[in-house]
Amino acid sequence: MADHINLIKLSVGSESVADIAHWQKHRSKQLKGGQYYHLTRMWPKREADLLNGGSIYWVVSGVLQCRQRVLRLDEIIGKDGIRRCGLILDPEIVLTEHQLKRPFQGWRYLKPEDASRDLPAHRASDEAIPPKLSAALAEIGVR
Template sequence: MLNIIKLAVGCPSLEVLRERLNHYRVNGHATVQTRTMPKRAEEVLDGGSLYRVMDGMILCRQPIIGLKSCQRADGSTGTLIVVSDDIIPVQPRPMRPFQGWRYLEPKDAPPDLGNSLTQDGIADLPPQLRRELAELALI
């Protein structure tokens, strides 16, 4: 299993991301367009997720369903990363900007906001407050 991490440019929150998912769909599934097909596609398709960076923080992931070649608006070829509609919040983690996408090994991926965080009430906090707490290394 291997993950991909990609910036969600101009997307300040999970709510905006959820809204965007309705605009780029193929066969009923949400997609994210990128230029290149991952060379390690088999590993990505073996349970990988697309982690999203918003305003300098990794905030969520979406399970990857498939990868599909496409024709871009300028006539060049591209790739659609087909993802689940499930947006899974993860423990916020700062991330510097980068171009395109990167592989993200499972050992380096932030954990989901799971049961222990939910029991502590952290998952119920507004996203901006979670972000500020993460920037202060308090969660």
């Protein structure tokens, strides 16, 4: 049994993994110490498990396509005085095998055994498959 847990999150507004990378690179308001953080209202109760090698898996256009390792969790107090969680992410975006995912709100825990496998290094530079084709392939079990 794995000793870590992952998160899964919809990347709302993104149409590709390149969109995620562009968003994070140009989102200067969400940089802390030069690293991008994803802001969330809820603090993961399984923080220790998440920080023991966990990643956030991104769902783009209904298909799980990539992940980023979660490096740490930082407390961020908004202008409204509310405490939020800043998920400090590794800048490296790792492409994964595609997996169809239904829409959901917020983030969810993702067990390692349910997570998509990383693409082999020789496939990491493959041209991105259009989202509709990727979804169709994932639906029939072709990753």
